Amino acid sequence: xxxxxxxxxxxxxxxxxxxxxxxxxxxxxxxxxxxxxxxSFSKSKLVLDFSKVSFMDSTGIGMxxxxxxxxSKQDISIYIKNPTSYVxxxxxxxxxxxxxxxxx
Amino acid sequence: xAFDNYFKLExxxxxxxxxxxxxxxxxxxxxxxxxxxxxxxxxxAVSEAVTNSIVHxxxxxxxxxxxxxxxxxxxxxxxxxxxxxxxxxxDMAIQPFFTTKTEEEHSGMGFTLMDSFMNTxxxxxxxxxxxxxxxxxxxxxxxxx
Numbered sequence: 562x563x564x565x566x567x568x569x570x571x572x573x574x575x576x577x578x579x580x581x582x583x584x585x586x587x588x589x590x591x592x593x594x595x596x597x598x599x600x601s602f603s604k605s606k607l608v609l610d611f612s613k614v615s616f617m618d619s620t621g622i623g624m625x626x627x628x629x630x631x632x633s634k635q636d637i638s639i640y641i642k643n644p645t646s647y648v649x650x651x652x653x654x655x656x657x658x659x660x661x662x663x664x665x
Numbered sequence: 666x667a668f669d670n671y672f673k674l675e676x677x678x679x680x681x682x683x684x685x686x687x688x689x690x691x692x693x694x695x696x697x698x699x700x701x702x703x704x705x706x707x708x709x710a711v712s713e714a715v716t717n718s719i720v721h722x723x724x725x726x727x728x729x730x731x732x733x734x735x736x737x738x739x740x741x742x743x744x745x746x747x748x749x750x751x752x753x754x755x756d757m758a759i760q761p762f763f764t765t766k767t768e769e770e771h772s773g774m775g776f777t778l779m780d781s782f783m784n785t786x787x788x789x790x791x792x793x794x795x796x797x798x799x800x801x802x803x804x805x806x807x808x809x810x
Binding site for chain 2: 580582583584590616617618619620622623624626627647651654655
C-alpha cells in the first residue's frame with residue numbers, strides 16, 4: 562500500500578494504491594493521522610482517491626470510520642473519489658457514503 | 666462431499682498471510698473461468714474469514730489456520746478453520762456492524778460481506794479445537810463465469 566499526497570488551497574488529496582486489508586490498514590491509519598499532527602495543516606477537506614486500490618475488505622470500512630471520527634473533530638470533511646466498481650460495491654453495501662460522500 | 670479437485674493448507678495466523686490465503690484460493694479457482702467480479706467476491710470473503718481468525722479467534726497472538734478448498738462442478742467450497750477463542754453467540758456476531766472491538770476500528774461488517782458475496786455461509790464452533798471452541802467458516806460460491 563502506498564499513499565501519494567497532493568493539495569490545493571483548501572483540500573488535500575491522498576491517492577491510495579495497492580491492497581487495503583488488515584495487514585496494510587495500519588500504515589494507512591498512521592499516514593493519514595500524521596496529517597493532523599502537522600501544525601501547518603489548515604485544509605478543510607481530505608479527498609481519498611481509491612482509483613488504484615485493487616483490493617479491499619471490511620478493514621477498509623473500519624479504517625474510514627475511524628478517520629471520519631478523528632478528522633470531523635477538527636472540522637475536516639472526508640470524501641471518497643474514483644473507487645473501482647468492485648470497491649464501490651463494498652462502499653454501497655456498507656452504507657459508508659451516508660457519512661463519507663463520494664465526489665467526482 | 667467428494668470434490669473434483671481439492672487442497673488443504675495450514676498457515677500461521679499472521680496478518681501478512683491474508684494476501685497469501687485469498688490469492689491462493691483465487692488462483693485455485695481460475696480453472697472454472699470465473700469473472701473478475703466472482704474472483705473479487707471470493708478474495709474478499711476469504712480475507713474476511715482469515716482476518717476474523719487472526720484478529721478475533723487468536724486475538725493477534727498467533728495460532729494455526731487451516732484452509733480447505735474444494736471444487737465440485739462449478740461450485741467452490743471453502744472452509745477456514747481455527748482453534749481460537751470461538752464465538753459464543755454466532756447469531757449475534759453475524760449481524761451487520763456487530764463488533765467486540767469497537768476501540769480498534771473494526772467495522773463489524775465481515776460476516777455481512779461474506780454472506781453477501783458467497784452463495785452459502787455457515788458459521789459453527791470447531792469442537793475438535795484444542796483450546797476454546799474454535800471456529801469453522803464454511804462458504805460456497807457458484808461460478809457462472
